[in-house]
Amino acid sequence: MPFVWIVEISHMxxxxxxxxxxxxxxxxxxxxxxxxALWLLLGxxxxxxxxxxxxxxxxxxxxxxxxxxxxxxxxxxxxxxDNFRTIITEPVNFDIFxxxxxxxxxxxxxxxxxxxxLAYYMARYAGGRTKGLMYVGVMLPMWASYIxxxxxxxxxxxxxxxxxxxxxxxxxxxxxxxxxxIPWIGGNTLSTSNIGRFLVxxxxxxxxxxxxxxxxxxxxxxxxxxxxxxxxxTRTRTFFRVTLPLSAPGIAAGSIxxxxxxxxxxxxxxxxxxxxxxxxxxxxxxxGAVGNMPLAxxxxxxxxxxxxxxxxxxxxxxAFDAL
Amino acid sequence: MRSERTHDNRAPAWLKVVVFxxxxxxxxPILMIxxxxxxxxxxxxxxxxxxxxxxxxxxxxDRPDVMESIFLSxxxxxxxxxxxxxxxxxxxxAVHRPRFRGHDALNIMFNLPIALPGxxxxxxxxxxxxxxxxxxxxxxxxxxHTTFCVxxxxxxxxxxxxxxxxxxxxxxxxxxxxxxxxxxxxxxPGISTAVLAGGILAFALSFDEIIVTTFTAGAQRTLPLWxxxxxxxxxxxxxxxxxxxxxxxxxxxxxxxAYRLTMGTHSTEGASK
Numbered sequence: 001m002p003f004v005w006i007v008e009i010s011h012m013x014x015x016x017x018x019x020x021x022x023x024x025x026x027x028x029x030x031x032x033x034x035x036x037a038l039w040l041l042l043g044x045x046x047x048x049x050x051x052x053x054x055x056x057x058x059x060x061x062x063x064x065x066x067x068x069x070x071x072x073x074x075x076x077x078x079x080x081x082d083n084f085r086t087i088i089t090e091p092v093n094f095d096i097f098x099x100x101x102x103x104x105x106x107x108x109x110x111x112x113x114x115x116x117x118l119a120y121y122m123a124r125y126a127g128g129r130t131k132g133l134m135y136v137g138v139m140l141p142m143w144a145s146y147i148x149x150x151x152x153x154x155x156x157x158x159x160x161x162x163x164x165x166x167x168x169x170x171x172x173x174x175x176x177x178x179x180x181x182i183p184w185i186g187g188n189t190l191s192t193s194n195i196g197r198f199l200v201x202x203x204x205x206x207x208x209x210x211x212x213x214x215x216x217x218x219x220x221x222x223x224x225x226x227x228x229x230x231x232x233x234t235r236t237r238t239f240f241r242v243t244l245p246l247s248a249p250g251i252a253a254g255s256i257x258x259x260x261x262x263x264x265x266x267x268x269x270x271x272x273x274x275x276x277x278x279x280x281x282x283x284x285x286x287x288g289a290v291g292n293m294p295l296a297x298x299x300x301x302x303x304x305x306x307x308x309x310x311x312x313x314x315x316x317x318x319a320f321d322a323l
Numbered sequence: 324m325r326s327e328r329t330h331d332n333r334a335p336a337w338l339k340v341v342v343f344x345x346x347x348x349x350x351x352p353i354l355m356i357x358x359x360x361x362x363x364x365x366x367x368x369x370x371x372x373x374x375x376x377x378x379x380x381x382x383x384x385d386r387p388d389v390m391e392s393i394f395l396s397x398x399x400x401x402x403x404x405x406x407x408x409x410x411x412x413x414x415x416x417a418v419h420r421p422r423f424r425g426h427d428a429l430n431i432m433f434n435l436p437i438a439l440p441g442x443x444x445x446x447x448x449x450x451x452x453x454x455x456x457x458x459x460x461x462x463x464x465x466x467x468h469t470t471f472c473v474x475x476x477x478x479x480x481x482x483x484x485x486x487x488x489x490x491x492x493x494x495x496x497x498x499x500x501x502x503x504x505x506x507x508x509x510x511x512p513g514i515s516t517a518v519l520a521g522g523i524l525a526f527a528l529s530f531d532e533i534i535v536t537t538f539t540a541g542a543q544r545t546l547p548l549w550x551x552x553x554x555x556x557x558x559x560x561x562x563x564x565x566x567x568x569x570x571x572x573x574x575x576x577x578x579x580x581a582y583r584l585t586m587g588t589h590s591t592e593g594a595s596k
Contacts, residue, residue, distance in 0.1 A: 037420075045413050052448065053447075056447035057447045125334040136579060138349065139579070139582060145570040146547070148571055151356075151550060151553075151563070264440015287446055297446070300443045300446060303439070304439065
């Protein structure tokens with residue numbers, strides 16, 4: 001197979017060489033001026049990103065130091081750091097931050113625990129058809145519409161829904177009630193509890209954890225495992241001393257998605273779980289219903305900072321090589 | 324390839340059970356939506372459904388709101404993915420060039436729209452569209468979607484460029500081809516399936532996007548926005564389920580196609596660094 005491939009390639013290369021294009025002088029000129037070639041390629045996407053992405057982001061940053069007049073409900077151009085003072089001094093904001101942050105961490109841990117075995121199986125044991133089917137099994141829920149999945153869970157978790165039907169059918173109603181009675185994570189019903197919200201988040205981002213782990217596991221050279229075995233390590237020891245550390249970049253890459261997506265989400269928190277106490281939902285409320293754009297803008301700096309820190313950490317762990 | 328003398332090649336039973344359970348958990352909500360779209364009852368969440376019918380599938384044709392949303396979503400997703408194919412491929416070709424200053428910064432910049440929460444992209448876009456005096460509408464939806472779709476094409480193409488052996492380009496140049504010819508005969512055929520796969524993924528992502536869209540849509544309602552609206556003001560629940568099923572089909576079927584396009588390129592020679 002590689003041989004055929006090489007022949008084909010060299011054939012293509014030879015063809016390329018024999019057909020001289022009329023643009024050759026231009027090509028040569030560009031070759032001599034690499035910078036011009038670079039700017040021709042980079043120009044359109046860079047211009048798009050500057051106009052429609054970077055400038056808006058900086059404009060948003062700028063708005064965070066404007067003032068919102070509580071009486072007239074309008075934004076004035078008076079510069080101050082009051083918004084940041086409000087964020088830091090109001091204890092409720094700290095609660096919101098902590099709740100969002102801990103959910104992001106919990107979701108990341110749960111996705112790792114659930115996703116790792118599947119990724120491991122795909123990389124180590126599944127072959128051919130099974131592997132193809134498993135890919136589809138992971139990608140189908142990954143790409144099935146976000147809002148449809150969120151909607152499906154509101155139906156599943158509702159009082160007459162399939163979740164309660166299943167729990168009842170298995171005779172686990174009392175177990176569920178005990179779980180829901182736990183402060184912090186519980187609630188009145190599944191669909192208004194943090195357990196429900198956690199479940200939906202885990203479901204949503206699980207495929208984003210599985211695929212990077214699987215990719216990093218695939219990249220481990222089989223002879224490393226052989227060597228470990230030859231040197232007398234048991235399978236368990238090989239797993240914990242060789243496989244798991246070498247797949248850490250995959251976990252770090254997956255955590256970018258599970259953590260960052262949870263941290264910035266605001267649709268799921270409004271549909272499932274206790275009401276209105278998630279960072280994204282609060283930002284949405286301030287910019288929309290309240291119209292306090294400066295405070296909303298200041299609040300968006302929190303996810304920007306936290307996500308940047310997380311990306312930095314993930315980069316340290318080699319996540320970007322694993323993507 | 325993965326022959327292990329010291330390691331059993333068969334998975335332990337508990338691992339199989341866990342893998343099966345996780346896979347089942349992942350398909351479960353989609354299965355539920357499929358079941359509910361045949362539900363005979365008009366407005367209930369009751370499980371199991373009391374009966375099954377096909378009538379809701381025909382009913383959506385009589386709902387202009389549904390049809391308009393489907394059309395708008397198809398339109399914006401098509402235009403956004405076409406724009407993203409152009410911008411994303413150019414960006415990948417530029418960043419892939421021999422190292423220059425600002426290389427890493429550009430790579431991070433093109434990845435920002437998926438790393439930063441959608442709500443930030445949405446708010447930022449909305450506030451500058453106001454400054455630019457652009458009315459939120461079809462155009463602004465396309466602008467927003469294109470921005471995050473570029474990332475998908477960019478990442479697909481740059482991953483492929485990294486796997487294409489540099490020696491091919493060198494050989495082509497050595498044999499006397501100029502830059503354009505080499506691009507047309509070597510680079511372009513090499514990246515074409517990655518460009519296409521990226522475009523398909525971008526289409527699916529755009530068709531499905533909701534957070535950025537809420538900020539840029541104005542009075543327009545894409546299919547995901549229509550669905551979100553149904554959650555607070557449901558009208559004929561089973562229609563919602565049918566639409567949900569359609570959205571799943573439109574987003575996932577192309578994905579499987581995109582997967583097939585990129586399949587096998589992972590194991591090409593020289594793939595491992």
